[in-house]
Amino acid sequence: MASSHADQIEEQLIFGRPGKEWQELRGGLTAREIHQQPQLWENTWQLVQSRRDSIQQFLNGVFRHPDLEIILTGAGSSAFIGVILEGAFQQHTGRKTSAYATTDLLTHPQLHFRKNKPVLLVSFARSGNSPESEAAVQLANRYCDTVYHLIITCSASGQLVQSQHIHPGYVFLLPAESNDQGLAMTGSFTSMLLAGLLIARIRELDRLQPQLERLVRYGRKILDNYSHSLQHIAGMPFDRTVFLGSGPLYGAAMESHLKVQELTDGKTICKYDSFLSFRHGPKVVITPSTLLVYLCSNDPYVAQYELDLVKSIHVGERGMHRIAVSENDNDCMQFSDTRLVLNNDAERLEEAFLAICHVLPAQLIGFFKSLSLGLHPDSPSLNGTITRVVQGVTIYNWPGPQTD
Known part of the structure; x- marks a missing residue:
């Protein structure tokens, strides 16, 4: 009888040990998600290739604004993606690019959004369920006369993807295996980072294959x-x-x-x-x-x-x-x-x-x-201080005036 997919995962050697051994240590998800990243990068590359025409069409409409500004955003690890890509976006698009965490956009939107400047808000989100993600989108819509949304995410069911506030926009959904089930972002981080880098350079995609x-x-x-x-x-x-x-x-x-x-x-x-x-x-x-x-x-x-x-x-x-x-x-x-x-x-x-x-x-x-340390990598937070999707965030209505 052919072995099931679950059996194959348990038998797969990961860091020199069968996956079943990492599962018994409650680290099987994280071990597999770390180990599969090179294959995930190849899958992400192929996905960007298959969607290059639609991506290019969306960006052509965005970049018709010569004074466009780009804001890269996310929370936690997703915010760090923006930090890495800030220079690449600015260099390869020719548009002023800034990386701000959604947590900064929420508390001080007046410092980051400008009413009379068209904005492309690029949101990175593993699940798309962090409360700050959609709130940042809504603030951008409120403050900017012209705003476009590029969503790069790992979950088709996330609130950000399902939002009614991301139009006009484009959703780039990564392969399903990028949506890490362990606590820590591993494959989701690197695949979103790669997707963002490739999209920033969509016009020269073929040259980037090496x-x-x-x-x-x-x-x-x-x-x-x-x-x-x-x-x-x-x-x-x-x-x-x-x-x-x-x-x-x-x-x-x-x-x-x-x-x-x-x-x-x-x-x-x-x-x-x-x-x-x-x-x-x-x-x-x-x-x-x-x-x-x-x-x-x-x-x-x-x-x-x-x-x-x-x-x-x-x-x-x-x-x-x-x-x-x-x-x-x-x-x-x-x-x-x-x-x-x-x-x-x-x-x-x-x-x-x-x-x-x-x-x-x-x-x-x-x-x-x-x-x-005797912890379980899939869920290492003993008292629940850290959760896979942040909990307990209240979104308040911003009372300030629109920016000039």
Whole structure:
């Protein structure tokens, strides 16, 4: 008798162990959702390809406004997607682009919306059920004379997709397997990030296929070649973790810090920063029980600044362990204890694509650290402080005047 789909999942090897073993530890969902990401990226690429004409038609109508402004928004991890993509959208669309969390748009809409400027509001949402998501859409409609909505989401049944307030707009629904069922956003984060990047560059989609193939190769290398090293590191007795990144990798550092903190139920306190900014006071957080993770740029100009910071850490408090994640074997590697090198040739992945795979080490560290602390990665929050969809948010009516 042929085995069922459930049986196949249980038998599938994930990080060297059958899926059933992770399920018994109540981490099966998260393990599978982390492990399947390279395939999910390929599926996302194919989906964007299949919908490129309709996406292009929508954007043609949006970009007929020469003074259009783009706002990238979301809450939590979804907001970090906007941080990573802010530069890519501005560079490749030629329109002023800003990333604001929905949580900021709700409290201070007058600082971010302008009445007389056409706006494309790009909303990222795993479930589309966060109360702030639709409220931000409604505020944009209220404040802006002309507003378009691009919804990038993982759930067809989410309130945001079902909203009556997203017209004129376009909904890009990712493959069903992107809608993570575990607490922490993993595949949903990276697939929405990839979709946003591809849509920002929809006119040059065919030229980006080699980038997609390289990204998938890097993702598989991290998951297949480095998961055991990261599991060993996760078993070390560190109680805080610092992630550093520059440019798009700064947003990757933001997501990385949240992932480890969520999956360990706050038992591992995390911080993120840029390499240059870390000198200006935050460097004091390094203690003998700190894990440092360097998300290295592949831009030689940027790498000079990163190397200077890494050297300064080397002659001071070094923390418990240092990990360097780099496309190539660069100079920062010699000052690190564990080196994750993704490539051996001279070709480079663009930084925005690099940010996608650079969050995988944090997902793995968070997953294995959660287990080492006796937690359940699929639902690590013991007292329910963190939920898959945020709870208890009251949306209040904004009493202020419309912006000028």
